[in-house]
Amino acid sequence: xxxxxxxxxxxxxxxxxxxxxxxxxxxxxxxxxxxxxxxxxxxxxxxxxxxxxxxxxxxxxxxxxxxxxxxxxxxxxxxxxxxxxxxxxxxxxxxxxxxxxxxxxxxxxxxxxxxxxxxxxxxxxxxxxxxxxxxxxxxxxxxxxxxxxxxxxxxxxxxxxxxxxxxxxxxxxxxxxxxxxxxxxxxxxxxxxxxxxxxxxxxxxxxxxxxxxxxxxxxxxxxxxxxxxxxxxxxxxxxxxxxxxxxxxxxxxxxxxxxxxxxxxxxxxxxxxxxxxxxxxxxx
Amino acid sequence: xxxxxxxxxxxxxxxxxxxxxxxxxxxxxxxxxxxxxxxxxxxxxxxxxxxxxxxxxxxxxxxxxxxxxxxxxxxxxxxxxxxxxxxxxxxxxxxxxxxxxxxxxxxxxxxxxxxxxxxxxxxxxxxxxxxxxxxxxxxxxxxxxxxxxxxxxxxxxxxxxxxxxxxxxxxxxxxxxxxxxxxxxxxxxxxxxxxxxxxxxxxxxxxxxxxxxxxxxxxxxxxxxxxxxxxxxxxxxxxxxxxxxxxxxxxxxxx
Numbered sequence: 001x002x003x004x005x006x007x008x009x010x011x012x013x014x015x016x017x018x019x020x021x022x023x024x025x026x027x028x029x030x031x032x033x034x035x036x037x038x039x040x041x042x043x044x045x046x047x048x049x050x051x052x053x054x055x056x057x058x059x060x061x062x063x064x065x066x067x068x069x070x071x072x073x074x075x076x077x078x079x080x081x082x083x084x085x086x087x088x089x090x091x092x093x094x095x096x097x098x099x100x101x102x103x104x105x106x107x108x109x110x111x112x113x114x115x116x117x118x119x120x121x122x123x124x125x126x127x128x129x130x131x132x133x134x135x136x137x138x139x140x141x142x143x144x145x146x147x148x149x150x151x152x153x154x155x156x157x158x159x160x161x162x163x164x165x166x167x168x169x170x171x172x173x174x175x176x177x178x179x180x181x182x183x184x185x186x187x188x189x190x191x192x193x194x195x196x197x198x199x200x201x202x203x204x205x206x207x208x209x210x211x212x213x214x215x216x217x218x219x220x221x222x223x224x225x226x227x228x229x230x231x232x233x234x235x236x237x238x239x240x241x242x243x244x245x246x247x248x249x250x251x252x253x254x255x256x257x258x259x260x261x262x263x264x265x266x267x268x269x270x271x272x273x274x275x276x277x278x279x280x281x282x283x284x
Numbered sequence: 285x286x287x288x289x290x291x292x293x294x295x296x297x298x299x300x301x302x303x304x305x306x307x308x309x310x311x312x313x314x315x316x317x318x319x320x321x322x323x324x325x326x327x328x329x330x331x332x333x334x335x336x337x338x339x340x341x342x343x344x345x346x347x348x349x350x351x352x353x354x355x356x357x358x359x360x361x362x363x364x365x366x367x368x369x370x371x372x373x374x375x376x377x378x379x380x381x382x383x384x385x386x387x388x389x390x391x392x393x394x395x396x397x398x399x400x401x402x403x404x405x406x407x408x409x410x411x412x413x414x415x416x417x418x419x420x421x422x423x424x425x426x427x428x429x430x431x432x433x434x435x436x437x438x439x440x441x442x443x444x445x446x447x448x449x450x451x452x453x454x455x456x457x458x459x460x461x462x463x464x465x466x467x468x469x470x471x472x473x474x475x476x477x478x479x480x481x482x483x484x485x486x487x488x489x490x491x492x493x494x495x496x497x498x499x500x501x502x503x504x505x506x507x508x509x510x511x512x513x514x515x516x517x518x519x520x521x522x523x524x525x526x527x528x529x530x531x532x533x534x535x536x537x538x539x
Contacts, residue, residue, distance in 0.1 A: 037366050037367055037368065038368075038369070040367050040369075041367075041369055041405075041406025041407075042406060042407055042408035042409075042435070043406070043407060043408040043409035044405050044406050044407060044409065044474065044477055045405070045477035046406070047409075048409075048477060064366070065366025065367075066366075067366075070289065071289045075366075077365075078365070078366055100289060101366070102366070103289045103290065103292075103293040104290065104293065105364055106293070106362035106363065106364065107362065107363040107364065107365060107366045108293065108296065108326050108362065109325075109326060109329040109330050109333065109363065109366075109368065110322060110325040110326045110329060112289075112292065112322060113322075115306075147309075147315075147318045147319075147321045147322065148307045148308065148309055148315055148318045148319060148322075149307075149308050149309055149310065150306055150307065150308070151306050151307075151308050152306060185309075185318075186309070186310050187310045187311070213317075214317075215309065215311055215312065215315060215317050215318050216309075216311065216312040216315050216316055216317045216318070217311045217312050219311045221317065221318060221321070223321060
């Protein structure tokens with residue numbers, strides 16, 4: 001059920017305006033990632049671009065609308081659309097979020113937080129099992145950026161994720177920016193989180209930029225905005241993760257205030273330099 | 285207090301509501317500003333999706349008005365599916381009933397045109413019939429001819445010059461006063477991967493609508509002539525052949 005995998009190289013979240021630039025000068029890019037929901041139309045340029053990209057690069061399909069953390073059952077129609085997309089493109093990876101984004105038939109277009117309890121764990125595990133059964137493949141589950149906590153939570157996020165992996169056989173997508181954002185927002189240690197993260201199950205890493213503001217009492221509050229370069233502390237955590245595990249497929253996400261292709265490519269090249277350095281160190 | 289997604293969702297859409305019980309933080313037990321991040325993400329994200337789909341509508345009324353109007357719409361009509369490309373189908377009808385937009389009577393029709401453009405952009409790929417497919421038809425067969433059209437084709441009729449208005453509010457075009465204010469019917473379709481917007485000639489909207497409904501060429505032409513004596517069959521037929529709208533020729537039975 002493990003199936004194909006992304007190469008342990010750098011990738012980028014694909015933006016249509018970069019299509020010509022990527023094909024003309026891909027730099028160190030080994031894979032591209034797209035949001036599944038943007039490729040669920042019947043035809044036209046999006047599919048033509050995706051097919052052309054997948055001829056040249058490995059492909060990661062990243063869902064943002066499945067609402068795996070919802071109280072309600074999964075949206076079967078949406079799951080069928082995901083299956084059609086995966087059957088059509090046979091991506092090297094499919095991933096989704098530990099979050100919910102739909103309620104009562106309304107789609108909320110955001111990754112909303114889930115309390116960590118035995119009951120939510122059972123529900124999320126059931127949903128992931130259903131996704132994997134429907135798609136006929138293993139999926140990766142991404143750790144979230146969160147801004148609030150739940151009084152009822154009794155399980156640490158890392159333990160929650162590890163138990164989901166244990167119950168479902170899914171892999172994990174380690175978003176290092178989310179680690180830093182959540183740790184800062186909750187006054188905990190990003191380093192401790194990373195040290196206890198079950199990195200042997202990680203199939204992909206995400207890196208992205210964040211915004212900074214303050215909360216109700218003036219404490220730092222970071223927002224997972226994907227609108228700027230990767231921050232220095234996030235690069236530092238990434239380096240530690242790669243040093244611990246060796247090179248992993250690593251994606252730069254830059255979804256808002258999208259830069260020109262050369263700027264995004266140089267950000268990917270910075271990630272590639274870390275991967276290359278540690279690959280060389282391991283070979284030595 | 286056990287977490288409840290219904291209460292969380294209700295509070296997302298209503299800024300007057302308190303932070304839902306059970307939500308906390310390490311700094312404050314009822315973290316208003318933290319919860320506001322989710323409120324902001326949801327509303328701004330959906331308003332942004334509408335701004336992406338309806339850029340000419342936004343340009344006509346200005347960003348501030350558009351975002352205020354879209355904010356009202358988003359709360360009344362949250363998306364029913366995770367496909368943002370489909371979001372805003374109800375916006376044109378909403379604009380029709382949105383009193384503050386009443387002084388821009390053509391706004392809803394421009395929104396209808398922009399909604400049709402997105403549908404055309406994502407429509408299934410088809411191969412247009414080459415013009416020779418028509419020229420080789422025996423003239424006697426033309427009357428009973430039925431056509432099947434590419435799925436991107438849509439017609440937007442308006443008592444306002446919406447094609448002209450849309451074109452001068454698209455991309456970098458410069459709006460100028462319209463001297464000859466008369467209704468225009470828009471034909472939206474896709475040429476390859478590019479969405480095309482054309483102005484239909486008199487009677488063209490009725491003629492094409494009949495053909496799209498599976499009527500024969502003769503019946504469609506009769507209905508168009510009934511609507512306007514200015515209908516020119518040769519011009520309309522040449523137009524639809526040149527635009528590559530038809531993908532299949534059928535005979536006497538609906539295709």
